[in-house]
Amino acid sequence: MTVGATDTDRRLRRARRVALASLVASVGSALLLPGIGLTREPDPLRLALGATGLVAFAVAQAAVLHAAVTPWLGQRRRHRLHAAFAVVAVATVPLAGPVAAGAWPTWAWLGASLVGMTPLLLRPRPALAVAAAVVAVAVAVAGWTGGSAAAAVVIAGGVGAGAAAVNGVQVWFWDLLVAARQGQQAHARLAAAEERLRFARDVHDLLGHDLTVIALKAELAARLASVDAGRAGREAAEVQRLAGTALHRVREAVHGYRAVDLGEQLAAVTEVLRSCGVRCDVDAAAGELPAEAAAELAAVLREAATNVLRHSRANWCRIGIVREDDAVTMTVSNDGVGDAREPDGHSHGLRGLAERVAAAGGGLRVRCESGVFTLAVTVPVPR
Incomplete structure (x- = not known):
């Protein structure tokens, strides 16, 4: 790895840390507002269930955020994290939905956080469909708990859309950085492949002539062996010399050529x-x-x-x-x-x-x- 590549990778790692911190600050801050609902819940059972749901949501969300800025993560593991986050999000409806019923739109704020996460998980059209479904669930939870449907729409839809826009831009910039780095690496691999092709052509040209001459000399020595032993010996010695020269040339050609793909x-x-x-x-x-x-x-x-x-x-x-x-x-x-x-x-x-x-x-x-x-x-x- 060259010094330039090392510096580039170091800058990319710093950019990754900044992107992850920004996403955590943007999306994670939405969990503070559902937490207010916990302070307004008088029922200990609902309080415990709601706290469990919020903690599980925060953990699953952190895992998804980490995956969003980790391009080398395997697709299978990434899909498992997304599936776990979806399961936790569904589970928060019965766990956190009744918290502070009628006094605070607890799940609507969770819905805003979910809508804000959609650019990290889905393409634009599926993300819009999921966001609409989340807003619908927020309205249903508001009706179930005696809250305001209008407030649920504004919080889950409006605030969530703002968070989604910010997060989408951040992920877009991060994807651009990753794509640029991958383009540099692809260019380097292409240059290495072209160099290997050039090397292969050089070796072919180098050995082609020598091996042809060696084959002809060996054939001549074999024919002369029965009629002119002296000349046959000289031709055999010449074959040996040519073989040694060809071997020396090959060793010179491959000297330092030890890269492994x-x-x-x-x-x-x-x-x-x-x-x-x-x-x-x-x-x-x-x-x-x-x-x-x-x-x-x-x-x-x-x-x-x-x-x-x-x-x-x-x-x-x-x-x-x-x-x-x-x-x-x-x-x-x-x-x-x-x-x-x-x-x-x-x-x-x-x-x-x-x-x-x-x-x-x-x-x-x-x-x-x-x-x-x-x-x-x-x-x-x-x-």
Whole structure:
């Protein structure tokens, strides 16, 4: 990673923290007004239920806000957070709706917070439909508790629309920053791909001529062996010299060319396994990794794929990569180890990799359970 990229990522992290703080201040402040209803509720049971609903809503809301400014979060986890927030929002109707009935529009203020959250969760048209449904629920709760329907519309609809506009702009700016950074990374990957193509062409041009000459010289030496041994020997020596020269040229060409693209490694391993009849599923939500971490994972991935092909009768293989804080973990599982309870002999081929990963500050583990062999490697990733 270059210094420029590091500075850009650092600025993006600062922008993410600012966006998250702004969203929390904007949307979270709406919870203060429902809290006023708790101070006006004389019934202890309603007070306890209402407080439970508000706390659950605040926790679910915080999780959704965090997900909104965390682009590397997996889609499956993001959907689970959104679903949990929807369940909590529905549960607040019976929990917080009766709080301070007739004295304070408690749930209407929660409805305003919900409307304000819609730009973070949905596209414009579904967001409008959900906002209208929330306003309708606020009116229904007002009728149920003896409150003012007009006040419910103004609070849930008007205040919520203002919060939605502010939050929508903030999320839009954040999305622009993320898109700009992704564009820079895509440009860098494209430049690297073009460089690899240039390198491949250079190697082809470099070796094409030398190998052609070597082949012709070897054929000539073979023909001369029975009629002119001396000349055949000279031609064989020339073949040896040309081979050494070609090897030297290749080494010069590849000197310093050691970049590892983990995404390409995953694609290659997946294609090879599938072509051999092994169903391969990949769940890689780690995002772009530093070259050192990618190199360690790529080395383990190649060895694991080799073990699947050579030492097992696997029907399926699963590869998962998860990044958490300052470490990334890759797991490779397959069902081709039979009924053994312990890792079989093929796991010993990973000892060298385990030592290499340990030297980099990581760890490598293997286990065998119910006929499924799993390899897990964890390597550190600087924040």
